[in-house]
Amino acid sequence: MPQNQPKPRIKPTLPVYRVADQLSIQLPGKCLELADPDGAVEQFAGLLDGTRTVTEVHRDLRAAGRDISAAEVASAVAEFDRAGLLEDGAARTGLDDHDLERWKRNLGFLENYSDLTTSKYELQRKLRDxxxxxxxxxxxxxxxxxxxxxxxxxxxxxxxxxxxxxxxxxxxxxxxxxxxxxxxxxxxxxxxxxxxxxxxxxxxxxxxxxxxxxxxxxxxxxxxxxxxxxxxxxxxxxxxxxxxxxxxxxxxxxxxxxxxxxxxxxxxxxxxxxxxxxxxxxxxxxxxxxxxxxxxxxxxxxxxxxxxxxxxxxxxxxxxxxxxxxxxxxxxxxxxxxxxxxxxxxxxxxxxxxxxxxxWSRRPDCPVCAHPRAPRAAA
Ligand SMILES: [Zn+2]
CATH class of the missing domain: 3.40.50.720 (NAD(P)-binding Rossmann-like Domain)
Structure with a gap:
């Protein structure tokens, strides 16, 4: 198994609540409500804690007696990711302990824009550099x-x-x-x-x-x-x-x-x-x-x-x-x-x-910007 396989985690800034037979996930400014009469969604969400790969999530659901295929689990993970619920628990931080602590509250914000492929740490590093x-x-x-x-x-x-x-x-x-x-x-x-x-x-x-x-x-x-x-x-x-x-x-x-x-x-x-x-x-x-x-x-x-x-x-x-x-x-x-x-x-x-x-728009006859040089690559 490749080392860099993501380990999906529901973003720590998104609270998950059970309300009657629904699972409610609070996103900024809106609430996602998922029908969950038999607790399967809650069980699935509980396994998305950043410690398991998608394959391991499937394995653990099967072990708990859920009759679900690997493809169905992968598709549910992808759907959660598209909804902005997930980050990768295995993402490299690339920041030392000092900076992780100093920018902890920035990371809470940047988490809004992270997903399984883009981590909040990467966004913070882009700001740093x-x-x-x-x-x-x-x-x-x-x-x-x-x-x-x-x-x-x-x-x-x-x-x-x-x-x-x-x-x-x-x-x-x-x-x-x-x-x-x-x-x-x-x-x-x-x-x-x-x-x-x-x-x-x-x-x-x-x-x-x-x-x-x-x-x-x-x-x-x-x-x-x-x-x-x-x-x-x-x-x-x-x-x-x-x-x-x-x-x-x-x-x-x-x-x-x-x-x-x-x-x-x-x-x-x-x-x-x-x-x-x-x-x-x-x-x-x-x-x-x-x-x-x-x-x-x-x-x-x-x-x-x-x-x-x-x-x-x-x-x-x-x-x-x-x-x-x-x-x-x-x-x-x-x-x-x-x-x-x-x-x-x-x-x-x-x-x-x-x-x-x-x-206003670019003018093809502009004496200043009609023929700009390409933006500099990062040094
Ligand atoms: Zn111009």
């Missing part, structure tokens, strides 16, 4: 960095050139009053390595001032989380170009005075920022003119922020981080495509409902 760069250590960057490390992402580059100011402390939870005037990147490194000393943290105290500098900080990364907004109206173009050139996925957006908005750009799959701008120029003259006006204003005044950017409210910063973090999990593990792939999703503070704001 995901190569991410976080651009900007302000409000979003603060929350994002802590949460990425909490997720178990261990290969992180951070980029920031700023120093800690008192007005940052309504939301930038990486810093303390005693840090005022210090470089954010230094403080962030101290805090994060205290939070998880095993993180491979690559710190870059860099201001992104041109397209080549953008490329230098995203090169070699699978995912770019951009929370930088200066220089206004330019930096997003440079980062977009750099991501296409590096074959890296980009998630960016921002927090306005009363809403969050974000999108995901995957080179070769979705339209890029340049495609989006071309779409707007063709279909929405007003927005295109407004963007041109804002660029003119930013160039003329050299103001670091638009008037509407003066607000930065903790509840929205956290909301933005939560939405983007969920996209990180989808991308790193491959359990689902990112919800914001090729479209701008927004949530207003006032009603809290996520909705699609804009959607």
């Amino acid at each position: 995901f190569r991410v760069v976080l651009l900007g250590l302000g409000g979003v960057g603060s929350h994002m960095l802590y949460d990425l490390v909490g997720l178990g992402v261990r290969d992180i580059r951070v980029v920031d050139f700023d120093t800690v100011e008192l007005s940052n402390l309504n939301r930038q939870i990486l810093y303390r009053e005693s840090d005022l005037g210090r470089a954010k990147i230094d403080v962030a490194a101290e805090r994060i390595l205290a939070y998880d000393p095993l993180v491979k943290l690559d710190t870059r105290a860099t201001y992104i001032g041109c397209p080549d500098e953008a490329f230098a900080v995203v090169e070699g990364r699978e995912l770019v989380l951009s929370a930088v907004d200066m220089p206004k109206m330019q930096v997003v173009n440079w980062i977009n170009q750099a991501c296409v050139r590096a074959g890296a996925t980009l998630i960016t957006g921002g927090v306005d005075s009363r809403r969050i908005a974000y999108y995901t750009m995957i080179p070769g799959v979705t339209g890029c920022v340049e495609c989006w701008k071309a779409d707007v120029a063709e279909n929405d003259r007003f927005s295109a003119d407004l963007a041109a006006k804002k660029t003119e204003w930013a160039d003329a005044t050299r103001e670091p922020r638009f008037p509407e950017d003066m607000s930065a409210f903790g509840a929205l910063v956290t909301l933005y981080t939560a939405h983007v973090l969920a996209e990180v999990v989808r991308l790193a593990t491959g359990i689902a495509p990112p919800l914001s792939q090729g479209r701008l999703l927004e949530v207003f503070f006032d009603d809290g409902m996520p909705r699609e704001s804009e959607r």
Whole structure:
């Protein structure tokens, strides 16, 4: 018998109850009810504890006097697996005891997406090995960095050139009053390595001032989380170009005075920022003119922020981080495509409902992404 034959186990997070002549299994948000007048299903479910192969489950059912064929048992196991009830009790964890304990509650979540062929440990390892760069250590960057490390992402580059100011402390939870005037990147490194000393943290105290500098900080990364907004109206173009050139996925957006908005750009799959701008120029003259006006204003005044950017409210910063973090999990593990792939999703503070704001496609004539290089293979 091959060593790697799965040993099906009903996921520990799914409670099984007998209610009269039915067996009830509680899945997230729904309840599976199985008719079980003679207790056969309960007996079968009881044997799915991760210690037996399918052949051994059949053997033990036969030994208990059940008249059932091997094919019927295999088919019942497959049906339970399709219903999302099973994981493989023989799956290799590939994680040491420390990490298994540290990420125990993550594994409880990832179990939702495991089955007999994909283990929760494999999903956690994908998160651990995901190569991410976080651009900007302000409000979003603060929350994002802590949460990425909490997720178990261990290969992180951070980029920031700023120093800690008192007005940052309504939301930038990486810093303390005693840090005022210090470089954010230094403080962030101290805090994060205290939070998880095993993180491979690559710190870059860099201001992104041109397209080549953008490329230098995203090169070699699978995912770019951009929370930088200066220089206004330019930096997003440079980062977009750099991501296409590096074959890296980009998630960016921002927090306005009363809403969050974000999108995901995957080179070769979705339209890029340049495609989006071309779409707007063709279909929405007003927005295109407004963007041109804002660029003119930013160039003329050299103001670091638009008037509407003066607000930065903790509840929205956290909301933005939560939405983007969920996209990180989808991308790193491959359990689902990112919800914001090729479209701008927004949530207003006032009603809290996520909705699609804009959607755009790849343009075959795009000067930036028409001929992207293939995404990098894992290093
Ligand atoms: Zn494009």
